[in-house]
Amino acid sequence: MQGRIRSLLLGGMGCIKIDRNISDIEAIRTSIKRLKQMHLLTVFPQGGIIESDDVSSVKSGIILLSLQSGAPIVPMYRAKRNSIWQRQVVVIGEPLDCIQTAGTKMPTIHDIQKLSCELAARMDDCKKTYFKKITHKEQKQ
Amino acid sequence: MNTLEKLKEMFSKVFDGDIDASNVTETTRLKEDLGLNSIAMLYMAIAVEEKFGTKFSNNDFEKIHTVGDCIAKIEGRLK
Numbered sequence: 001m002q003g004r005i006r007s008l009l010l011g012g013m014g015c016i017k018i019d020r021n022i023s024d025i026e027a028i029r030t031s032i033k034r035l036k037q038m039h040l041l042t043v044f045p046q047g048g049i050i051e052s053d054d055v056s057s058v059k060s061g062i063i064l065l066s067l068q069s070g071a072p073i074v075p076m077y078r079a080k081r082n083s084i085w086q087r088q089v090v091v092i093g094e095p096l097d098c099i100q101t102a103g104t105k106m107p108t109i110h111d112i113q114k115l116s117c118e119l120a121a122r123m124d125d126c127k128k129t130y131f132k133k134i135t136h137k138e139q140k141q
Numbered sequence: 142m143n144t145l146e147k148l149k150e151m152f153s154k155v156f157d158g159d160i161d162a163s164n165v166t167e168t169t170r171l172k173e174d175l176g177l178n179s180i181a182m183l184y185m186a187i188a189v190e191e192k193f194g195t196k197f198s199n200n201d202f203e204k205i206h207t208v209g210d211c212i213a214k215i216e217g218r219l220k
Binding site: 019022023024025026028029059060061064068106108109110112 | 154155156157158159179180181182183184186187188191196197198199202203
């Protein structure tokens with residue numbers, strides 16, 4: 001019952017349900033459809049919210065979404081907060097246009113892996129920018 | 142060109158050297174023999190949809206284990 005209410009609430013908010021235990025082609029298709037309709041889609045590229053600061057473990061699903069919809073990926077880094085009262089800092093990086101980078105919407109699986117690495121690098125740049133700013137701020141104080 | 146040949150052509154294009162398409166037969170298993178992981182399976186489904194216009198459902202994924210199953214789906218014979 002609780003799961004059904006949560007599912008209804010999240011669905012009403014525009015969330016797309018994805019079964020991570022299977023290759024959920026239907027969720028992928030729904031996501032592509034939404035992107036083609038010019039909706040914005042937030043994806044956690046590591047496959048979920050991770051506790052660590054490691055941005056290297058990007059899964060390739062997000063690359064498939066970008067290739068099939070033509071939507072670019074805007075990498076972001078969300079800094080950890082020590083409390084809910086602290087301001088949330090988000091660093092927005094350089095967008096990645098997968099079709100333009102690969103030259104086709106159907107590249108090889110190796111090219112998809114390369115695009116995942118490129119996205120991880122851009123997310124890492126966002127993280128570095130954040131820590132650079134923090135260090136700079138601390139030095140000033 | 143029959144469906145198997147078309148699939149083999151698609152495999153060698155998409156999986157670029159990872160798969161020796163010349164050895165692919167209808168009994169070849171997608172995960173165990175070709176080593177397709179979940180993302181590769183999704184990409185295969187997208188590529189099949191693009192080439193043959195066949196749409197896969199999540200239920201189909203439970204039934205598709207071999208290249209032969211994939212051909213059956215394309216040809217509308219998958220039960």
